[in-house]
Amino acid sequence: xxxxxxxxxxxxxxxxxxxxxxxxxxxxxxxxxxxxxxxxxxxxxxxxxxxxxxxxxxxxxxxxxxxxxxxxxxxxxxxxxxxxxxxxxxxxxxxxxxxxxxxxxxxxxxxxxxxxxxxxxxxxxxxxxxxxxxxxxxxxxxxxxxxxxxxxxxxxxxxxxxxxxxxxxxxxxxxxxxxxxxxxxxxxxxxxxxxxxxxxxxxxxxxxxxxxxxxxxxxxxxxxxxxxxxxxxxxxxxxxxxxxxxxxxxxxxxxxxxxxxxxxxxxxxxxxxxxxxxxxxxxxxxxxxxxxxxxxxxxxxxxxxxxxxxxxxxxxxxxxxxxxxxxxxxxxxxx
Amino acid sequence: xxxxxxxxxxxxxxxxxxxxxxxxxxxxxxxxxxxxxxxxxxxxxxxxxxxxxxxxxxxxxxxxxxxxxxxxxxxxxxxxxxxxxxxxxxxxxxxxxxxxxxxxxxxxxxxxxxxxxxxxxxxxxxxxxxxxxxxxxxxxxxxxxxxxxxxxxxxxxxxxxxxxxxxxxxxxxxxxxxxxxxxxxxxxxxx
Numbered sequence: 224x225x226x227x228x229x230x231x232x233x234x235x236x237x238x239x240x241x242x243x244x245x246x247x248x249x250x251x252x253x254x255x256x257x258x259x260x261x262x263x264x265x266x267x268x269x270x271x272x273x274x275x276x277x278x279x280x281x282x283x284x285x286x287x288x289x290x291x292x293x294x295x296x297x298x299x300x301x302x303x304x305x306x307x308x309x310x311x312x313x314x315x316x317x318x319x320x321x322x323x324x325x326x327x328x329x330x331x332x333x334x335x336x337x338x339x340x341x342x343x344x345x346x347x348x349x350x351x352x353x354x355x356x357x358x359x360x361x362x363x364x365x366x367x368x369x370x371x372x373x374x375x376x377x378x379x380x381x382x383x384x385x386x387x388x389x390x391x392x393x394x395x396x397x398x399x400x401x402x403x404x405x406x407x408x409x410x411x412x413x414x415x416x417x418x419x420x421x422x423x424x425x426x427x428x429x430x431x432x433x434x435x436x437x438x439x440x441x442x443x444x445x446x447x448x449x450x451x452x453x454x455x456x457x458x459x460x461x462x463x464x465x466x467x468x469x470x471x472x473x474x475x476x477x478x479x480x481x482x483x484x485x486x487x488x489x490x491x492x493x494x495x496x497x498x499x500x501x502x503x504x505x506x507x508x509x510x511x512x513x514x515x516x517x518x519x520x521x522x523x524x525x526x527x528x529x530x531x532x533x534x535x536x537x538x539x540x541x542x543x544x545x546x547x548x549x550x551x552x553x554x555x556x557x558x
Numbered sequence: 559x560x561x562x563x564x565x566x567x568x569x570x571x572x573x574x575x576x577x578x579x580x581x582x583x584x585x586x587x588x589x590x591x592x593x594x595x596x597x598x599x600x601x602x603x604x605x606x607x608x609x610x611x612x613x614x615x616x617x618x619x620x621x622x623x624x625x626x627x628x629x630x631x632x633x634x635x636x637x638x639x640x641x642x643x644x645x646x647x648x649x650x651x652x653x654x655x656x657x658x659x660x661x662x663x664x665x666x667x668x669x670x671x672x673x674x675x676x677x678x679x680x681x682x683x684x685x686x687x688x689x690x691x692x693x694x695x696x697x698x699x700x701x702x703x704x705x706x707x708x709x710x711x712x713x714x715x716x717x718x719x720x721x722x723x724x725x726x727x728x729x730x731x732x733x734x735x736x737x738x739x740x741x742x743x744x745x746x747x748x749x
Binding site: 420 | 559560568573574577580594596608631697726737744748
């Protein structure tokens with residue numbers, strides 16, 4: 224008896240169903256082990272962001288706060304960090320912390336070599352606690368050497384399903400349930416329902432990143448703020464626009480997570496995340512993660528090219544400065 | 559023939575819905591097909607793709623970017639949705655966007671495999687300037703020419719791995735301020 228996973232997917236030929244006289248061990252076993260394989264390998268991006276930050280930083284660290292809503296199963300995630308090295312050959316270090324009730328380190332890279340004018344891609348596999356709400360990424364380089372953070376990608380790693388019901392609702396399938404002989408295995412309702420229910424549990428548990436904008440948390444170090452474009456609370460500054468895609472969707476509901484920072488004064492409703500030409504949500508810029516739901520009206524809806532042009536603005540109160548540290552828009556199938 | 563799945567999942571995902579409630583269901587092939595299609599579609603549905611907003615076009619910033627996108631099984635080719643503001647010269651036409659990727663031509667420099675996307679007339683404001691209600695960036699797509707053996711750097715589809723497993727496609731992109739990967743070509747038959 225074993226919990227086996229089909230990775231990659233094992234495709235059941237259409238002809239199999241045409242020829243099948245009765246329900247038998249296969250293809251049911253294949254279907255159930257495909258669902259196990261989905262638990263092991265399903266890997267939409269949870270976080271995918273290109274940093275907007277100072278180019279060729281020296282003499283300080285770059286620090287990014289990124290809202291996150293990880294799997295409730297405490298999965299391992301594969302992280303990739305891209306950093307460009309300017310002048311100098313000093314070592315790079317990358318640390319990742321998660322915020323629950325306080326900050327806790329989950330990864331420390333050690334010294335990473337980087338020659339002048341070359342790229343570094345640092346990969347690691349690290350579990351993110353189910354209750355984590357923010358990831359803090361700190362990138363540093365030895366004094367006198369330049370660096371430019373480029374991007375981060377976080378997606379589920381290889382998570383072989385182990386025995387026991389998961390918090391997500393996923394129930395690993397053990398082949399012993401169908402192993403009594405090869406042609407006389409008992410088939411019951413559970414066998415037919417389990418594969419689809421497991422697949423749906425995985426879809427619901429693993430959020431998919433639809434839009435992002437991330438710059439440094441420190442207003443001193445951030446490149447763009449309302450000071451860069453000194454406007455007002457009636458004419459806000461735009462921090463970015465891009466097209467996000469949810470294939471085949473019509474009117475999906477996404478969740479917007481934002482961290483905005485002010486240098487003082489009121490914080491209410493200073494961040495505006497919107498679909499261009501459609502509706503949006505306003506969030507407080509109080510230095511913490513704020514969230515709200517937003518229904519998108521997709522262009523090319525119902526097709527593989529279904530997409531939405533999304534942007535993020537920030538306003539400021541008179542005499543004060545606001546900046547957006549991060550906006551992450553997440554979606555999960557079913558919403 | 560088994561094409562990859564694709565559906566609007568809104569309101570269509572339940573982890574408790576049952577294919578059958580019968581304690582002793584009949585040996586019905588339709589039930590097996592339903593069970594298989596539900597799992598198969600969930601695995602092969604293309605992932606949502608992030609619209610990355612960033613400043614990678616202002617001359618003082620890092621204008622050559624490296625990053626990665628996750629591609630669901632069966633993804634073969636893609637467009638990129640690109641964005642650019644009016645910098646460095648408001649209203650001027652900016653340098654073409656250059657795209658290199660794991661499946662299209664890697665590592666950089668990709669030579670004839672380089673994908674070169676002409677930039678349209680730029681928006682009317684610099685990055686981070688005034689709100690989109692006042693001025694907007696330009697949004698446009700990379701090319702649709704499905705050419706996997708180019709002899710010159712052209713504006714063509716981005717190639718993807720076409721694997722039965724999820725894959726990370728690594729990119730190097732120059733001169734843009736928005737990037738969203740739009741998988742448009744998929745393996746027509748996964749059998």
